[in-house]
Amino acid sequence: MSTQASGLAVETAGLVKTFGETRAVDGVDLAVPAGTVYGVLGPNGAGKTTTVKMLATLLRPDGGEAHVFGHDVVREADEVRGRVSLTGQYASVDEDLTGTENLVLLGRLLGHGKKAARHRAGQLLETFGLTDAAAKQVKHYSGGMRRRIDIAASILSTPDLLFLDEPTTGLDPRSRNQVWDIVRAVVAQGTTVLLTTQYLDEADQLASRIAVIDKGRVIAEGTKGELKASVGAGSVHLRLRDPDQRAEAHQVLRTALAAEVQLEPDPVALTARLAAEPGDGAADRAARALAELSRAGITVDNFSLGQPSLDEVFLALTGHDTKDEVAA
Amino acid sequence: MTTVTSTEDGKELAPVRTESLAALLVTRERPPRPSSLSTSLTFGWRAILKIKHVPEQLFDVTAFPIMNLLMFTYLFGGALAGSPSEYIQFVLPGILVMSVVMITMYTGVSVNIDIEKGVFDRFRSLPIWRPSAMVGYLLGDALRYTIASAVMLTVGLALGYRPGGGIGGVLAGIALLLVFSFAFSWIWTMFGLMLRTEKSVMSVSMMVIFPLTFLSNVFVDPRTMPGWLQAFVNNSPITHLAAAVRGLMAGDWPAGEVAWSLGWAGLFLLVFGPVTMRLYNRK
Numbered sequence: 001m002s003t004q005a006s007g008l009a010v011e012t013a014g015l016v017k018t019f020g021e022t023r024a025v026d027g028v029d030l031a032v033p034a035g036t037v038y039g040v041l042g043p044n045g046a047g048k049t050t051t052v053k054m055l056a057t058l059l060r061p062d063g064g065e066a067h068v069f070g071h072d073v074v075r076e077a078d079e080v081r082g083r084v085s086l087t088g089q090y091a092s093v094d095e096d097l098t099g100t101e102n103l104v105l106l107g108r109l110l111g112h113g114k115k116a117a118r119h120r121a122g123q124l125l126e127t128f129g130l131t132d133a134a135a136k137q138v139k140h141y142s143g144g145m146r147r148r149i150d151i152a153a154s155i156l157s158t159p160d161l162l163f164l165d166e167p168t169t170g171l172d173p174r175s176r177n178q179v180w181d182i183v184r185a186v187v188a189q190g191t192t193v194l195l196t197t198q199y200l201d202e203a204d205q206l207a208s209r210i211a212v213i214d215k216g217r218v219i220a221e222g223t224k225g226e227l228k229a230s231v232g233a234g235s236v237h238l239r240l241r242d243p244d245q246r247a248e249a250h251q252v253l254r255t256a257l258a259a260e261v262q263l264e265p266d267p268v269a270l271t272a273r274l275a276a277e278p279g280d281g282a283a284d285r286a287a288r289a290l291a292e293l294s295r296a297g298i299t300v301d302n303f304s305l306g307q308p309s310l311d312e313v314f315l316a317l318t319g320h321d322t323k324d325e326v327a328a
Numbered sequence: 329m330t331t332v333t334s335t336e337d338g339k340e341l342a343p344v345r346t347e348s349l350a351a352l353l354v355t356r357e358r359p360p361r362p363s364s365l366s367t368s369l370t371f372g373w374r375a376i377l378k379i380k381h382v383p384e385q386l387f388d389v390t391a392f393p394i395m396n397l398l399m400f401t402y403l404f405g406g407a408l409a410g411s412p413s414e415y416i417q418f419v420l421p422g423i424l425v426m427s428v429v430m431i432t433m434y435t436g437v438s439v440n441i442d443i444e445k446g447v448f449d450r451f452r453s454l455p456i457w458r459p460s461a462m463v464g465y466l467l468g469d470a471l472r473y474t475i476a477s478a479v480m481l482t483v484g485l486a487l488g489y490r491p492g493g494g495i496g497g498v499l500a501g502i503a504l505l506l507v508f509s510f511a512f513s514w515i516w517t518m519f520g521l522m523l524r525t526e527k528s529v530m531s532v533s534m535m536v537i538f539p540l541t542f543l544s545n546v547f548v549d550p551r552t553m554p555g556w557l558q559a560f561v562n563n564s565p566i567t568h569l570a571a572a573v574r575g576l577m578a579g580d581w582p583a584g585e586v587a588w589s590l591g592w593a594g595l596f597l598l599v600f601g602p603v604t605m606r607l608y609n610r611k
Contacts, residue, residue: 001410045433057452060606078455081453082358082455084453090449091450092446094374094378094447095445096377096378096383097378097380105374106450108366109362109367109370110358110359110454111359111360111361111362120352123348124352127344129341129342129345130342144341145341148344157358158356168611182346184346188350189353190356191353246490246536307347
């Protein structure tokens with residue numbers, strides 16, 4: 001495992017990339033500790049992929065600096081390429097070739113001998129449960145299989161830093177969980193993983209530190225705990241049986257949760273956004289509030305406690321929701 | 329830790345074995361960096377695998393050249409040389425040059441498709457000799473050009489073509505044609521990287537290749553053309569190449585034309601090779 005003097009796998013300062021008039025990446029500062037999973041969270045078009053492409057030496061920055069394990073991504077691009085691996089929609093495998101052929105091809109390009117490349121390809125396919133599909137062209141793979149072969153192709157030689165650009169976008173929950181298992185196994189062996197995602201729960205599950213990116217800028221950075229504390233612990237959604245009880249329920253909840261309670265357009269629905277309080281879980285507080293409601297004789301038909309969604313994180317951090325981004 | 333899943337079509341997908349994954353990841357040392365020759369040949373192998381999986385692409389290098397040969401021999405033969413069998417002695421090397429140079433343009437299309445399909449950036453992120461991906465395309469294409477040449481010569485021989493240079497002359501002609509095509513193809517790798525869609529690569533290629541191949545000595549002696557056109561035709565790289573290949577196959581040694589062809593090839597490589605690599609690195 002590689003440990004640089006700074007202990008940082010990635011360090012950027014004021015990284016900028018412009019496409020015509022658009023500043024896709026507008027002064028990004030990142031510090032990714034080696035040996036961890038670092039999450040870069042943001043909506044479509046926030047600049048996540050552009051940032052990753054610059055770090056993987058695929059795009060030249062227009063401003064600022066970026067170092068990967070102490071190597072400059074422009075001046076020492078070749079050293080960087082020797083340490084990193086990349087998986088994304090744009091850095092995939094050859095659809096016309098079979099699973100085995102793809103892995104042997106990349107193994108050979110990485111310098112493995114013919115026999116060693118075949119051997120490693122076979123092992124990887126078996127490990128990833130793709131032995132049955134090994135002789136099939138990748139274009140016939142399902143979404144989950146496709147993502148597995150993409151990741152397998154990225155660890156033909158164990159990289160020191162693995163970029164996973166939206167590895168679970170478009171996957172069903174089961175395949176997504178499996179990708180998560182793979183990521184955990186990879187990082188457990190000492191590889192640093194830089195993961196970009198649109199999903200807060202994915203960053204939550206995998207990453208130890210998270211940077212939230214919006215419009216090409218880092219708008220929040222910290223550990224999961226710090227980040228969540230800044231947006232609150234989640235939201236409680238309630239539906240009452242009797243609309244006439246809503247005013248009373250509103251009072252009870254405000255006192256019990258010490259939170260802002262909103263009346264929804266639906267005459268029986270209420271929503272409360274919980275603040276993060278260390279040492280007091282959101283679920284405990286919600287349970288106490290429910291007990292208070294029943295003591296007051298208010299019947300609750302439906303109750304749910306949601307984690308803060310990416311939309312809520314964005315709303316809290318930027319004052320606009322993620323959908324605005326897509327057009328930008 | 330193991331998980332079981334099923335794909336959309338209901339078939340069980342074997343679980344990911346995280347224990348053996350951990351064992352695979354333990355080795356961290358990388359093999360020595362492969363040579364530029366080795367990586368270029370590996371990319372060439374990829375091109376051959378693609379021919380194996382998508383044999384339809386050989387249609388361009390078999391049916392298309394045969395069609396050209398039959399069409400032009402019988403269409404113009406009687407009018408231009410008295411009979412098709414007379415004309416084929418003159419026109420076959422020319423049509424061979426024209427057809428192979430025409431099919432070089434598919435190189436740009438395949439580069440563009442790779443970018444679109446998303447395998448390209450993985451290659452670009454590898455620590456290897458930078459031009460090897462491009463050289464690999466061209467090595468695979470050299471095989472396609474060889475197939476096209478073999479097919480056309482076989483059909484030509486059946487139609488009565490009798491090369492005076494024998495096997496040696498024919499092979500020398502094909503070798504020169506392959507060298508020229510390899511160098512010329514860097515124009516297409518450039519367009520493949522530069523233009524946005526497969527369609528635009530195709531139409532730009534057509535606009536270059538049609539005038540270039542037809543305005544040459546492939547079909548007729550340039551002396552029958554108006555003076556201003558002769559000025560262009562006599563200096564076209566295709567004219568030099570066709571004259572050289574025709575001469576070699578006929579058993580002459582057209583040193584001047586061979587030198588001109590190689591000179592043009594060198595020029596194409598020196599100009600479009602670096603431009604291609606610049607685009608490849610900056611893409």
